[in-house]
Amino acid sequence: xxxxxxxxxxxxxxxxxxxxxxxxxxxxxxxxxxxxxxxxxxxxxxxxxxxxxxxxxxxxxxxxxxxxxxxxxxxxxxxxxxxxxxxxxxxxxxxxxxxxxxxxxxxxxxxxxxxxxxxxxxxxxxxxxxxxxxxxxxxxxxxxxxxxxxxxxxxxxxxxxxxxxxxxxxxxxxxxxxxxxxxxxxxxxxxxxxxxxxxxxxxxxxxxxxxxxxxxxxxxxxxxxxxxxxxxxxxxxxxxxxxxxxxxxxxxxxxxxxxxxxxxxxxxxxxxxxxxxxxxxxxxxxxxxxxxxxxxxxxxxxxxxxxxxxxxxxxxxxxxxxxxxxxxxxxxxxxxxxxxxxxxxxxxxxxxxxxxxxxxxxxxxxxxxxxxxxxxxxxxxxxxxxxxxxxxxxxxxxxxxxxxxxxxxxxxxxxxxxxxxxxxxxxxxxxxxxxxxxxxxxxxxxxxxxxxxxxxxxxxxxxxxxxxxxxxxxxxxxxxxxxxxxxxxxxxxxxxxxxxxxxxxxxxxxxxxxxxxxxxxxxxxxxxxxxxxxxxxxxxxxxxxxxxxxxxxxxxxxxxxxxxxxxxxxxxxxxxxxxxxxxxxxxxxxxxxxxxxxxxxxxxxxxxxxxxxxxxxxxxxxxxxxxxxxxxxxxxxxxxxxxxxxxxxxxxxxxxxxxxxxxxxxxxxxxxxxxxxxxxxxxxxxxxxxxxxxxxxxxxxxxxxxxxxxxxxxxxxxxxxxxxxxxxxxxxxxxxxxxxxxxxxxxxxxxxxxxxxxxxxxxxxxxxxxxxxxxxxxxxxxxxxxxxxxxxxxxxxxxxxxxxxxxxxxxxxxxxxxxxxxxxxxxxxxxxxxxxxxxxxxxxxxxxxxxxxxxxxxxxxxxxxxxxxxxxxxxxxxxxxxxxxxxxxxxxxx
Numbered sequence: 001x002x003x004x005x006x007x008x009x010x011x012x013x014x015x016x017x018x019x020x021x022x023x024x025x026x027x028x029x030x031x032x033x034x035x036x037x038x039x040x041x042x043x044x045x046x047x048x049x050x051x052x053x054x055x056x057x058x059x060x061x062x063x064x065x066x067x068x069x070x071x072x073x074x075x076x077x078x079x080x081x082x083x084x085x086x087x088x089x090x091x092x093x094x095x096x097x098x099x100x101x102x103x104x105x106x107x108x109x110x111x112x113x114x115x116x117x118x119x120x121x122x123x124x125x126x127x128x129x130x131x132x133x134x135x136x137x138x139x140x141x142x143x144x145x146x147x148x149x150x151x152x153x154x155x156x157x158x159x160x161x162x163x164x165x166x167x168x169x170x171x172x173x174x175x176x177x178x179x180x181x182x183x184x185x186x187x188x189x190x191x192x193x194x195x196x197x198x199x200x201x202x203x204x205x206x207x208x209x210x211x212x213x214x215x216x217x218x219x220x221x222x223x224x225x226x227x228x229x230x231x232x233x234x235x236x237x238x239x240x241x242x243x244x245x246x247x248x249x250x251x252x253x254x255x256x257x258x259x260x261x262x263x264x265x266x267x268x269x270x271x272x273x274x275x276x277x278x279x280x281x282x283x284x285x286x287x288x289x290x291x292x293x294x295x296x297x298x299x300x301x302x303x304x305x306x307x308x309x310x311x312x313x314x315x316x317x318x319x320x321x322x323x324x325x326x327x328x329x330x331x332x333x334x335x336x337x338x339x340x341x342x343x344x345x346x347x348x349x350x351x352x353x354x355x356x357x358x359x360x361x362x363x364x365x366x367x368x369x370x371x372x373x374x375x376x377x378x379x380x381x382x383x384x385x386x387x388x389x390x391x392x393x394x395x396x397x398x399x400x401x402x403x404x405x406x407x408x409x410x411x412x413x414x415x416x417x418x419x420x421x422x423x424x425x426x427x428x429x430x431x432x433x434x435x436x437x438x439x440x441x442x443x444x445x446x447x448x449x450x451x452x453x454x455x456x457x458x459x460x461x462x463x464x465x466x467x468x469x470x471x472x473x474x475x476x477x478x479x480x481x482x483x484x485x486x487x488x489x490x491x492x493x494x495x496x497x498x499x500x501x502x503x504x505x506x507x508x509x510x511x512x513x514x515x516x517x518x519x520x521x522x523x524x525x526x527x528x529x530x531x532x533x534x535x536x537x538x539x540x541x542x543x544x545x546x547x548x549x550x551x552x553x554x555x556x557x558x559x560x561x562x563x564x565x566x567x568x569x570x571x572x573x574x575x576x577x578x579x580x581x582x583x584x585x586x587x588x589x590x591x592x593x594x595x596x597x598x599x600x601x602x603x604x605x606x607x608x609x610x611x612x613x614x615x616x617x618x619x620x621x622x623x624x625x626x627x628x629x630x631x632x633x634x635x636x637x638x639x640x641x642x643x644x645x646x647x648x649x650x651x652x653x654x655x656x657x658x659x660x661x662x663x664x665x666x667x668x669x670x671x672x673x674x675x676x677x678x679x680x681x682x683x684x685x686x687x688x689x690x691x692x693x694x695x696x697x698x699x700x701x702x703x704x705x706x707x708x709x710x711x712x713x714x715x716x717x718x719x720x721x722x723x724x725x726x727x728x729x730x731x732x733x734x735x736x737x738x739x740x741x742x743x744x745x746x747x748x749x750x751x752x753x754x755x756x757x758x759x760x761x762x763x764x765x766x767x768x769x770x771x772x773x774x775x776x777x778x779x780x781x782x783x784x785x786x787x788x789x790x791x792x793x794x795x796x797x798x799x800x801x802x803x804x805x806x807x808x809x810x811x812x813x814x815x816x817x818x819x820x821x822x823x824x825x826x827x828x829x830x831x832x833x834x835x836x837x838x839x840x841x842x843x844x845x846x847x848x849x850x851x852x853x854x855x856x857x858x859x860x861x862x863x864x865x866x867x868x869x870x871x872x873x874x875x876x877x878x879x880x881x882x883x884x885x886x887x888x889x890x891x892x893x894x
Contacts, residue, residue, distance in 0.1 A: 005075050006312070007376060009037035014373050024086050025633050027676065027708070031300050032085075035172065036100070037078045039308050040137075043175050044071055044107050046315060047130040050179060051111055054126055055118035066110075074103035085148050088629035097145045101138035104171075108134025125200045129178025132208050136170030139215075150631045150672045154221070156712065157289025161226065161279075162218040164292070168299060169233055170211040173268070176307050177207065177240055180261070184244050187258050187314050190251040193243035200240065207236035223288055227280035230272050237269060255331075256338030260310030263346050267302030271295050286698045290709070301368060302349050306342075309375045317382060326389035330382040337374070339425045343432030345371040351436060355522040360443030361706040362680070367439055371432075460495075460514040464535025467492035474498045477508040477521065477542065480550040480728055488557045495531040495556065500524075505702040506684035506727065510554065511543045520544075520682065523704050534558055544683050546732035549774040604765065606646035606784050606791055608884060613647075618797035619659065619788040623743060623755035623810060624666045632667055635676040638685045638725075638738070642769060646784060646791040646885070650769040653737035654681060654725070660737030660789045661759045661814065662723070665691075667715050668745050675711045679703045684727055689713055690857065691721035691742040702727045718746035719836045720812050720859025729774075734816040735764050736772040737789070741812045741859065746833070752863065753805035758787045758822070760876060760886055761814040780817050785881035787888055794874075794888025801866055801892045808863045809874075815856030821877035823851040824890070827864045834860035851877050866892040 013033040020026035048067060052059060080096025083089070111131050115124065143163035151159060181200045185192045214229030253259050278291035317330035348368040352361050471489045475482050475497055482499075489495045501508045501521035510518040510529060518527035531538065540554035541547070636656045643653045643660065656662030665673065677687045684702040692713020699711040724730070725738035741759055762782035766773045776782065784791045801807055808831075813820045829849040832840040835858055840849050852862050866872060872890040875882035 005041045005071070006038045006308075007379060009033050009041065009078075010373070010376055013038070014369065014376070017369050025635060025676070027297075027635075029082065029086060031296060032078075032082060034300055034308075035167065035304055036081065037075075039172055039304055040074060040078065040100070040104075041071065042308055042312065043133070043172065044074060044103070046311070047133075047175055047179070048107070048111070049319075050182070051114055051127045051130060054123050054182070055114060055121050057114055057118045070103050070106050070110075073099050073106075077101075077103060081144075085633075088627070088631055088633060090145075090149055090631070093148045094145050097141040101141040104134050104137040123182055123197055123200075125197060125204065126178045126181055129174045129200075129204060132204065133171050133174040133178075136166045136174070136211060140167035140171060150674065150712075154285035154289070157285045157292070158218045158221055160289060161292055162215040164296070165211055165214045165218065165229075168304070169214070169272075170208070172304060173211075173233075174204075174207060176265075177203070177237065179311075180244060180265075181240065183311065183314075184258075184261070185247040187255075187261065188247055188251045188253065190247050193246035193250075196243040199243050203236045203239040206239065207233055210236060221285060223279050223282060223285065227276045230276040230279070234269065234272055234276070237265075237272075255314075256335045256342065257310045257314035259338060259342045260306045260313065263342060264303045264306035264310065267298060267306065267346075267349070271299045271303065290698075293708075293710070298349060298353060301372065302346070305372050306345065309372060312379075313375065316379065317386065320383070320386045322386060322390040325392070326386040329385040329389040333382040333385045334375075334378050336378060337428060339428035340432040341371045341374055343429040344368070344435055347433050347436040348439070351440060355524055355704070356440070356443070356706070359682075360440050363439040363443045364436060367435060460512070460516075460531055460536065460538050461533040462535035464492050464533065466494070466533045470494045470496060472496045472498065474500070475510070475554065476500050476502045477510065477552070478502040480547060480552045482510070482540070482542075482552060482554040485553070486555040486557060488559050489534050490560045491535050491558045492533060495534045497529040497531060498526065499529055500526040503684075505704050505707070507544060507682070507704060508542045508547065508552070509544065510540050512538050512540045512556075514538055517543070531556070545736065545771045546729035546774055549732075549778060550729050604649050604769075606649050606763075606765075606885070608646075608784075608792060610647035612644070612793070612796055616793075616796065618793045619661075619790060621756045621758060621788060621794070621799055623757050623808075624664055626666055626668070626745065630668075630670065631672045631674065632665065633674045633676075634663070634665065635678060636662060636687065637678040638681045640681045643737075643789075645763055645765075645786070645789065649765065651736075651763065651765055652769060652771045654685065654733065654771070655737050656687075656740055660739070661761070662738070662740030664740065664757050665723075665742045666745075667742070669715055669718050669747055671715050671744070673711075673713055673715065673742075676708060677703065677711060678708045679705055681705055685725050685733065685738065686727045687711060687723060687738075688726040689721065689723045689742060691715050691719070691723070691744055696726075700726050715742070715744045717836060718744045720744075720810050720861065722812055722814055722857045722859065724814070731777055731816045732772050732774060734814065735762060735777055739814040741810070741814075743810055752808040754801060755808045755810065756799055757810045757812070758874075758888075759789075759812040759814050760785065760787055760818070760820045760822075760881075761789065762786075762816065762818050763791070763885075777817075782818065782884070784885035785818055785876065785878075786885040791885030792887055798871065798889035798891035801890050803866055803869055803892055803894050806863060806865050807890075808861050810859070810861045811852055811854060812859040813854040813856050817856060818881060819853070819855050819878065820881070820886070821851045821853045822862065823875055823877040824862075824864065825873040825875065826870070827866060827872055827890075829862040829864050831863035832860065833862075834858070866890065868892070869894050 013030055016023050016026055016029050016033065023029060077096045077099025080092050080099060084093030084096055108131050111127055111134065115127055140163055143159055143166065147156065147159055147163060178200065181196055182192060210229045210232035213232065214226050217225035217229055253262050275292060275295055279288050282288035282291060313334040317327045317334065320326060320330055345368050348364040348371065351364045467490065469490070471493045473487045475484065477499060497510065499510045499518050499521070501523055503523050505523055507520050507522060509520050512531065514531065516529055516531055518529045521527055534556065535558065537558055538556040540556065542552040639655050639658055641653055641655055641658060642650050645651050653660050667673065675687070679685050682705055684704055686700055686702045688696065688700045689711065693716065694713055699709065701709070703709055721742040721744060723740050723742055725733035727733050739759070739761065741757055743757065763784040763786060764772045764776040765783045787794065811822045829840065830842050832838070832849045832852055834852060834854065840847060849862070852860055854860065869892050872892060874888050874890060876886035
């Protein structure tokens with residue numbers, strides 16, 4: 001079956017989507033499995049098929065075998081590109097890109113030769129679309145190989161936009177739009193509208209020229225010109241859309257293929273319009289790159305996937321042939337749940353495009369994946385149904401999809417065979433919409449921060465009589481402040497607070513001491529908080545960890561308590577002006593931290609003499625091996641997890657890839673690191689790599705839940721560098737687990753027998769296993785000081801060494817507050833390297849070293865050999881810290 005590779009690429013895509021937390025570069029991989037793998041194979045197969053049909057050309061002897069070789073070359077090339085990029089082996093990437101480009105050029109040349117030997121055809125212009133598309137892909141492949149090599153900002157963003165424009169709008173877009181000129185009316189079972197061929201001829205130069213303009217403008221850094229290029233492409237789509245709309249009005253879409261293709265084209269138009277606006281208004285290419293990166297999944301899933309699946313759902317049954325009965329049987333299977341699948345996929349994508357909580361986005365994206373992936377099992381079921389129908393009916397020669405649909409429309413109002421009654425269609429569509437609504441509800445219900453508080457707002461009344469009046473105030477949450485910071489309300493009035501999160505990236509909420517809460521607000525979101533009747537002063541704050549301590553508090557002052565108590569009436573006073581107008585008085589709140597409440601439960605104190613469970617596995621302290629690649633790509637996902645930090649003691653940690661500290665990155669001077677940060681948490685997070693030197697404005701910005709960014713840096717200097725979340729308050733994000741080490745080896749570093757990495761940090765345990773306790777953190781009263789995130793773990797799981805082996809220990813003090821003095825009891829260091837310089841080297845005299853002193857965010861390494869077997873403790877020689885967790889053992893054996 002010619003489309004089997006398409007199915008295999010789609011299955012691989014589904015597998016990566018399910019395992020994306022454990023797959024390198026999952027976003028890039030999913031997009032390229034779909035577009036470069038599945039879509040490109042389908043284009044080579046079906047554009048040749050349509051070219052033969054439209055030009056009335058019979059395949060010559062040996063052409064089918066040549067086509068098979070081209071397809072093999074294409075798929076091997078795609079496999080090599082995927083392997084090369086994921087494995088970071090650039091020569092393999094170049095080889096694969098060359099094979100893909102070669103297969104497509106070969107395909108384009110074959111189409112040109114076919115046109116030359118064929119007679120003129122009414123819709124021969126469609127083949128010209130295919131030839132133009134084939135000219136673009138080699139350019140896109142070249143730009144892709146340059147990107148795989150690694151570029152700095154903003155050139156990277158410019159090349160990304162050019163690469164995607166050429167491939168998505170040139171290679172795939174021209175093929176799809178050219179094919180729809182004849183395929184769309186055929187799918188609708190109606191005649192081609194008058195003027196379709198003329199519109200296709202006029203649109204081709206507009207579309208192809210717009211792709212060229214957009215790509216060149218991107219490469220030259222001309223954002224407004226690139227935006228105009230996209231507008232030109234939309235104009236070309238509009239030229240084609242007129243006759244296609246006539247066909248749709250004559251016979252509206254009625255099946256999965258037509259609904260899916262229509263939805264795909266609408267996503268294309270919507271995404272291009274949004275991208276044109278985004279490029280035109282972006283202040284820099286860095287911001288433009290972010291906007292394009294955000295739109296890419298919607299172009300891939302909304303446009304590419306839906307057009308591909310819709311077209312295949314129509315074409316595969318026709319290609320299988322066997323007569324009307326087998327075709328109808330396959331069509332019936334592939335049309336199962338059509339309205340449900342299309343509605344679920346598109347409603348889910350729309351929800352994902354909104355500023356919703358990350359859990360809602362995850363659930364809705366899973367629904368979209370299920371709706372789209374349903375095509376694969378249905379395809380195999382359609383194959384079985386077609387075979388059964390052929391065996392039960394006389395054999396008919398295979399049918400080709402008609403180049404031009406029948407001229408005669410069906411008589412009468414009755415729906416053609418196989419169409420579902422309107423009521424059933426509407427019911428399935430409603431079911432799909434309900435599934436998405438339920439997913440949103442479940443996501444909000446499972447995210448405690450998104451739940452509205454409730455029920456105890458009456459406590460703010462303090463027994464005062466209601467006046468019947470309502471005071472409405474507007475409050476903005478941004479930059480660790482509520483604006484205004486103080487609002488006034490007459491006693492007895494009902495208070496309504498309209499709170500809006502005007503921060504660009506961070507999540508906030510408003511919680512009152514009466515128990516009322518706005519729930520977590522994503523950037524740009526608003527909530528209406530009904531406090532109820534107010535008879536006393538009320539305090540409010542943002543409950544996101546650390547935000548209250550940074551001064552994000554709101555004071556509600558009650559005035560006129562005597563009049564209110566007497567039950568004096570009044571008129572409703574609605575202050576709907578700008579924030580702070582009319583009913584607000586007072587100044588901004590003090591930046592000093594609010595005092596912690598005394599009625600909260602206490603954290604469980606660690607027992608430093610307790611042993612962990614027998615199945616306890618210590619954090620792997622072995623330095624990861626140095627890779628041969630000079631470009632290191634890694635996705636770090638922020639996850640909020642409950643983790644044991646001492647025997648019997650858990651904490652709700654924020655982690656990079658599920659561990660605190662995060663993964664150790666290892667490289668050399670001159671290596672390039674391309675890190676994709678994904679925020680799967682419930683609040684805003686960020687990342688800061690000390691190993692790179694670049695302006696922090698963009699790469700270190702806070703991203704909202706569900707967001708992502710790409711951080712690129714070149715390691716120009718050696719050392720043990722810290723990376724951490726830099727969102728405010730930074731101390732809380734580091735103390736709660738968001739930190740890790742980057743080891744950049746000095747040039748000429750000699751080999752050793754064993755290398756270990758130890759990161760010292762502090763634990764400030766929150767109540768009931770919750771996140772960091774800000775009161776303890778600000779008072780600098782840690783519950784424990786630990787190596788690699790767990791108290792005394794290497795006492796219970798010692799680090800293995802043999803007598804005489806040379807051991808290198810990389811040490812990072814992650815803090816956020818405590819210094820360290822790393823010491824090995826019974827050992828002496830003959831090599832000490834701290835903050836980029838050797839303090840002691842072998843052969844530099846008879847001296848030695850007993851400790852490595854580091855302040856927070858400093859690092860280095862020491863080397864030693866152990867003279868005899870035994871257990872050698874390693875500690876922070878700030879002894880109070882060694883006694884509360886910063887202690888471990890080397891188990892030295894003969």
